[in-house]
Structures are given as C-alpha cells and as structure tokens.
Amino acid sequence: MKKPVNLGQKLSLFSEQWKPKIIASYNGNDVMVVKIKGEFTWHSHADTDDFFHVLKGKLKIKLRDGDVELGPGEIYIVPKGVEHCPVAEEEVHLLLVEPAGTPNTGDMATAAKKEYL
C-alpha cells in the first residue's frame, strides 16, 4: 500500500517558523507546508503566482490595494508581480505551491532555503 502525504503529520515534525518544507512535487512545483508568525517583508514574484492555503490560524495578506484575511480552509492566490506582505498575529500553518526554486522573499539573496521533509 502506497502512502499519501498527511499534512498534520508533516507539520508535527518541525516547529521552526518561516522555513518552508517541501512535501510533494507537482509538475515542477514545490508543494510545501510552513509555519509562520509575525510580519514578513513586502515582496513580489515576477514570474509566478503565489498560492496560499490556510490550514490553521488566521493569515492577513497585505496588498497595496486592500488586504485579504484567510482562515482555515481558505485559499488566496496572489497574482504574478503583485506586491504582498503576509502577516500572522498568531502562528499560522500554510500549504504553499510555488515553482521549484522560487525565492520566498522574491529575491534569492534573502530567501529561506527550502528543505525536503
């Protein structure tokens, strides 16, 4: 019997924040889980949309033309090139999808290293 990826089990394996963990691959995209708390930096991705799916907690994504707030079971896709700044007052667990190699800050110089989990 093959095994699926269990998101809760993957999230139980680490506690560090702001370090995306790759849990699967889809057509050259990294499917990742991450824990975040606090405010990120304003950034954009010139070449890709940014897929956010909240698994736990409340996430605010600040946008220049109006914020969006997401709770568990909610998705928001920031379009390519659009500046955004994720904010989590309490810890938030996210499922992310990004093309492999995409820097989370929009800049390889400051990006977190993504690890396989």
Added chain:
Amino acid sequence: MKKPVNLGQKLSLFSEQWKPKIIASYNGNDVMVVKIKGEFTWHSHADTDDFFHVLKGKLKIKLRDGDVELGPGEIYIVPKGVEHCPVAEEEVHLLLVEPAGTPNTGDMATAAKKEYL
C-alpha cells in the same frame, strides 16, 4: 477588503458529483473542488501530474502497482503518465489542481466540462 476563496462555501453551492468546479487559477492551472462517489474510469494524463487533496471522506486511488488511500488533510500526486482509478465508497470532497484544459478522464471525448464557480 478582498475575499479569499472559502472551500466549504464553494462546496455548499452544488451537489452534483464528478463535475469539477474551477475556484481559482494558479499559473495556468485550474484549482478545483469536486464531489465524487463511486468508481471512476482507469485513465492517465500524458502531459501532467494529477494533484489530489482530500477535504472530506475517504478516497482510494487504484494504481497498477498498489493502491493509495487518503483521508481529510491528505495529498497524493499521481505522476504524469501513471494509470489510476479514483474510487469513493461514500461521497468524497476533493481539491484538485490540473493545467487548464486537462480532460479529467485523460480524453477530451469523454471529459466532464469544467465550470467556473
């Protein structure tokens, strides 16, 4: 204030089975919810991986070299070209990601028409 996509709300809008509903777009991929019950047909996608995320219920994906069973909060990505057959004994709610235009049966002649929700 912008609105996220609420998966539960989207799923409350329809009851028909086997008709994927497009709820968002990510880099040319359709992000969809679907309700299924019963056994699908064996098929494969020559050009794309197939992303399954179970939101509710228990899904079996039959594969030629061993089945995989998924519950809520579990993901399985069927690699490109791999024959598979989804089976749901009771109704299952899924989040799917596929390149826009991908036929759900692997064949445009028999594919369900995907609608925007």
